[in-house]
Amino acid sequence: MAIKIYGDPGSGSRRRVTAAAAAMGSDIEIVDIDLFKGESHTPAFLALNPHGLSPVMVDGDFVLYESAAINLYLAEKAGSDLAGRTAREKYEILQWMFWSGEQWRIFATLTFDEVIGKKFIGQPTDGTIVKLAADKIRTAATVLDAHLAKHDYIVGDRLTLADFDIAGPFSQNERTKIPLNEFPNLVAWQQRLLATVPGWAATKREVDDRIDGALEAAGITL
Structure with missing residues (x-):
């Protein structure tokens, strides 16, 4: 099952994750969240990140936010030397x-x-x-x-x-x-x-x- 990355396509923080994931060959599924429509402040999203910020990673039952932490997790999972x-x-x-x-x-x-x-x-x-x-x-x-x-x-x-x-x-x-x-x-x-x-x-x-x-x-x- 692919790791899900939730975030707005205009987000520089999501960009850091998706670009790094591509370089590492990580299997991710991108789920668009429209910040301009307030989708990061819905109850469902706030359950993933109470700060209402993106990106958020969901890998099975493991939820992680903050781009730097997500990239470190993806690198360890992929065995990447990045x-x-x-x-x-x-x-x-x-x-x-x-x-x-x-x-x-x-x-x-x-x-x-x-x-x-x-x-x-x-x-x-x-x-x-x-x-x-x-x-x-x-x-x-x-x-x-x-x-x-x-x-x-x-x-x-x-x-x-x-x-x-x-x-x-x-x-x-x-x-x-x-x-x-x-x-x-x-x-x-x-x-x-x-x-x-x-x-x-x-x-x-x-x-x-x-x-x-x-x-x-x-x-x-x-």
């Missing part, structure tokens, strides 16, 4: 995944909520929050750009789960205008992923079609 070939490499990957959650993706998500999310509910963007998030992103990106000046990938000069985790903010940066394009090594790494990881390129098209379509349907111009 989670690390050695103990040292594994901990380097975890270091960057934790870094991504605490110092990186959170500010990209905050920007999306302010710049795009609020438009769907008719609320004004708070420029102070957007600037704070941009400053935090620049601080983190400076470290990451210096790291990528010496490495083609985040860990070990090969694709790992750390790449998928840290690449998440690129899902919306052209719409939210977070300052990723200011960092040439970061941009080159992202282009490398799009050119060499078919699932990352395919899910970019999926996210773009979903979000751009939703914006057009709502009559929102960024």
Whole structure:
């Protein structure tokens, strides 16, 4: 029985899971959840994730949320080296995944909520929050750009789960205008992923079609 992944096709977090699953050859079944219609806050979905966020993984009677945790689970189940070939490499990957959650993706998500999310509910963007998030992103990106000046990938000069985790903010940066394009090594790494990881390129098209379509349907111009 395939592992089910519930989430909205416009979600950068779902993208991280589905793209990584494709790279690992994991047998998954994608179940679309329409966030714009409130489907992540139905009683049935909240029973899977009380936070009302996606993605959520269901493998038999085991339910797991948070993309990073899902990817680690899928890697172990598939016997994939994307989670690390050695103990040292594994901990380097975890270091960057934790870094991504605490110092990186959170500010990209905050920007999306302010710049795009609020438009769907008719609320004004708070420029102070957007600037704070941009400053935090620049601080983190400076470290990451210096790291990528010496490495083609985040860990070990090969694709790992750390790449998928840290690449998440690129899902919306052209719409939210977070300052990723200011960092040439970061941009080159992202282009490398799009050119060499078919699932990352395919899910970019999926996210773009979903979000751009939703914006057009709502009559929102960024």
